[in-house]
Amino acid sequence: MRPVLSVEETLRLEDLIEKEGTSKAALMEYAGEFLASVAMKAHPHHAVVLVGFGNNGGDGWVAADILSQKGVTVDVVSPIEPNEIKSPIARHVARRTAGRDVNVVVGPSRDELVEILAPADIVVDAILGTGFSGAVRAPFSIWIPTLNEMDMMVVSADVPSGLNAETGEVEGPCVQATYTATMLAPKIGLYSGEGPEFAGDILCGELYDRLDEVIDDVEHAADIVEPADLIEYFPELPAHVNKYSRGSVLVVAGSSAYPGAAIMAAKAAARAGAGYVTVATPDPCANLIRMALPSIPVVGIPADTRGAFGAAAGSAVRVLAGKFDCVLCGPGMTTAAGGMQVVTELLKSDVPLVLDADALNCMSRLAIGGIDTTPDVYRREAPLILTPHYRELSRLVGGEPVEDLGTAIDAAQRLLWAAGSDNMVVVAKGPRTAIVGVERVLLPKSGPASLATAGSGDVLAGIIAGNVAVSHGEVDRWEMQCAYSVAVHSFTGHIAAAAMGERSVIATDLIDAIGDAMGVVEEEALKDAGIELGA
Numbered sequence: 458m459r460p461v462l463s464v465e466e467t468l469r470l471e472d473l474i475e476k477e478g479t480s481k482a483a484l485m486e487y488a489g490e491f492l493a494s495v496a497m498k499a500h501p502h503h504a505v506v507l508v509g510f511g512n513n514g515g516d517g518w519v520a521a522d523i524l525s526q527k528g529v530t531v532d533v534v535s536p537i538e539p540n541e542i543k544s545p546i547a548r549h550v551a552r553r554t555a556g557r558d559v560n561v562v563v564g565p566s567r568d569e570l571v572e573i574l575a576p577a578d579i580v581v582d583a584i585l586g587t588g589f590s591g592a593v594r595a596p597f598s599i600w601i602p603t604l605n606e607m608d609m610m611v612v613s614a615d616v617p618s619g620l621n622a623e624t625g626e627v628e629g630p631c632v633q634a635t636y637t638a639t640m641l642a643p644k645i646g647l648y649s650g651e652g653p654e655f656a657g658d659i660l661c662g663e664l665y666d667r668l669d670e671v672i673d674d675v676e677h678a679a680d681i682v683e684p685a686d687l688i689e690y691f692p693e694l695p696a697h698v699n700k701y702s703r704g705s706v707l708v709v710a711g712s713s714a715y716p717g718a719a720i721m722a723a724k725a726a727a728r729a730g731a732g733y734v735t736v737a738t739p740d741p742c743a744n745l746i747r748m749a750l751p752s753i754p755v756v757g758i759p760a761d762t763r764g765a766f767g768a769a770a771g772s773a774v775r776v777l778a779g780k781f782d783c784v785l786c787g788p789g790m791t792t793a794a795g796g797m798q799v800v801t802e803l804l805k806s807d808v809p810l811v812l813d814a815d816a817l818n819c820m821s822r823l824a825i826g827g828i829d830t831t832p833d834v835y836r837r838e839a840p841l842i843l844t845p846h847y848r849e850l851s852r853l854v855g856g857e858p859v860e861d862l863g864t865a866i867d868a869a870q871r872l873l874w875a876a877g878s879d880n881m882v883v884v885a886k887g888p889r890t891a892i893v894g895v896e897r898v899l900l901p902k903s904g905p906a907s908l909a910t911a912g913s914g915d916v917l918a919g920i921i922a923g924n925v926a927v928s929h930g931e932v933d934r935w936e937m938q939c940a941y942s943v944a945v946h947s948f949t950g951h952i953a954a955a956a957m958g959e960r961s962v963i964a965t966d967l968i969d970a971i972g973d974a975m976g977v978v979e980e981e982a983l984k985d986a987g988i989e990l991g992a
């Protein structure tokens with residue numbers, strides 16, 4: 458697992474490191490060394506280092522010094538004279554570097570900047586870091602578009618300048634980085650909002666030799682799940698299993714209007730390894746689903762006049778549910794009154810429950826005004842996994858906006874804390890999906906944009922339910938198991954995109970790729986853990 462920190466957590470970490478005897482001035486030296494080492498990967502002859510007023514600029518001044526000592530021709534571009542820099546540690550390194558073998562240009566015009574940049578083979582962006590917020594002001598509001606227009610190789614110090622390190626928001630111009638050399642731990646804004654579009658490849662400099670020991674003394678905004686972390690969560694297939702003991706899933710889904718969602722979720726659960734999948738669906742669409750899924754039993758449930766779950770559906774589904782290792786409820790179900798009863802009854806059961814799509818919309822209606830009004834709706838002993846996309850998540854917290862990773866994590870944490878249940882996990886789905894559990898926020902591998910296609914979420918819900926069933930509840934950390942499922946879903950996106958072309962992927966392609974995707978996740982995990990296949 459690799460920690461990702463908020464700005465506040467980073468500052469707390471720096472304070473802790475300082476208390477242990479490594480000053481902020483020393484950290485700046487290490488940050489500059491790391492920045493220079495990333496720039497040196499490009500074997501530059503001529504580097505331009507753009508520095509700002511603060512400590513991010515300090516990192517740049519140190520890097521400039523080191524690059525010139527390595528024989529690189531270096532121009533430093535600064536908005537002010539080194540003597541005028543307010544931060545004492547940054548002023549110190551700026552004065553030192555300016556007295557050495559680098560060319561310092563203060564306050565160039567746009568045309569002068571173009572002339573300085575043109576001969577360089579690498580640009581180090583040390584203009585703004587974690588101290589920046591809002592929209593970039595002059596002169597950087599001129600420097601940054603000028604740099605971006607020249608399309609050069611850029612290494613950004615800590616975060617691309619112009620990106621809010623906390624939220625990933627970009628309100629004005631922002632440096633388009635080739636690499637981001639981030640210090641101590643990646644900042645959450647690199648993964649949220651527009652962060653991924655501007656950061657390029659993210660490389661992290663640990664800077665402090667006891668970092669592993671101290672980093673857990675501060676909270677982590679999130680943890681990136683690395684391939685080897687998933688090893689314990691691979692579903693097993695022992696020789697002695699039968700179809701029931703492999704794991705059974707009841708998929709409570711579909712309606713006359715949306716039978717396809719039930720079909721995709723059920724098929725995905727079976728492909729993920731559940732030995733026995735059954736669909737419970739409103740009577741009028743049961744035959745259609747039977748024809749689409751010859752290997753899956755379909756139970757018709759009393760319907761209303763529109764072909765959605767009817768008044769008697771709640772009790773019928775509750776009776777069925779007890780026979781399964783996991784119940785997935787929601788895809789294509791609509792939010793008709795019968796559906797609301799189905800969700801209410803299933804919450805009372807003691808079976809691990811995955812709620813997706815319309816089951817979540819039913820939840821928001823059950824807790825009108827958001828989770829805080831009726832947190833008891835969510836409380837149950839058995840595991841409860843919610844898989845909302847941003848809009849569904851926003852409804853669950855009473856309409857508060859959820860529009861990027863940061864706001865999604867906040868909303869999911871509000872749900873968890875209000876419910877106060879240890880066995881609840883929120884899989885907040887978006888371009889970067891976060892899995893929010895009581896103890897941790899996980900960032901599993903994200904998939905390609907090809908996943909943004911109707912029905913893709915039904916497939917993920919099926920994969921999650923299939924894996925929950927296969928584990929028979931013997932999982933110590935449900936959020937890690939969800940991370941395995943999200944990683945599999947992400948790889949289905951990559952595999953389907955390679956086969957069909959990235960623009961042409963549809964959700965049924967993802968289902969067909971589940972088996973291969975599980976293979977890839979497992980191969981990567983073993984490789985990451987240094988375990989050789991076939992050894």
Ligand SMILES: NC(=O)C1=CN([C@@H]2O[C@H](COP(=O)(O)OP(=O)(O)OC[C@H]3O[C@@H](n4cnc5c(N)ncnc54)[C@H](O)[C@@H]3O)[C@@H](O)[C@H]2O)[C@@H](O)CC1
Nearest residue numbers: 481484485510511512513585586587588590592593594615
């Ligand atoms: N604090 C520490 O211990 C360490 C900090 N380090 C570096 O220091 C950085 C943080 O330094 P600072 O806190 O000094 O902040 P920054 O250097 O990121 O930015 C602060 C400066 O930006 C200016 N600024 C803020 N908003 C602006 C806007 N909208 N338009 C134009 N200018 C704006 C401020 O006037 C201030 O001078 C980190 O990102 C990292 O690169 C590293 O050297 C490692 C150690």
Ligand SMILES: Nc1ncnc2c1ncn2[C@@H]1O[C@H](COP(=O)(O)OP(=O)(O)O)[C@@H](O)[C@H]1O
Nearest residue numbers: 846886887888905906908909911912913914915
């Ligand atoms: N731009 C994107 N890049 C990567 N993954 C994405 C992107 N957009 C959506 N996804 C993923 O695709 C899935 C979409 O789910 P959802 O919105 O529930 O779809 P549906 O309701 O149509 O089934 C989620 O797993 C989400 O994380």
Ligand SMILES: [K+]
Nearest residue numbers: 585614616618
């Ligand atoms: K920067």
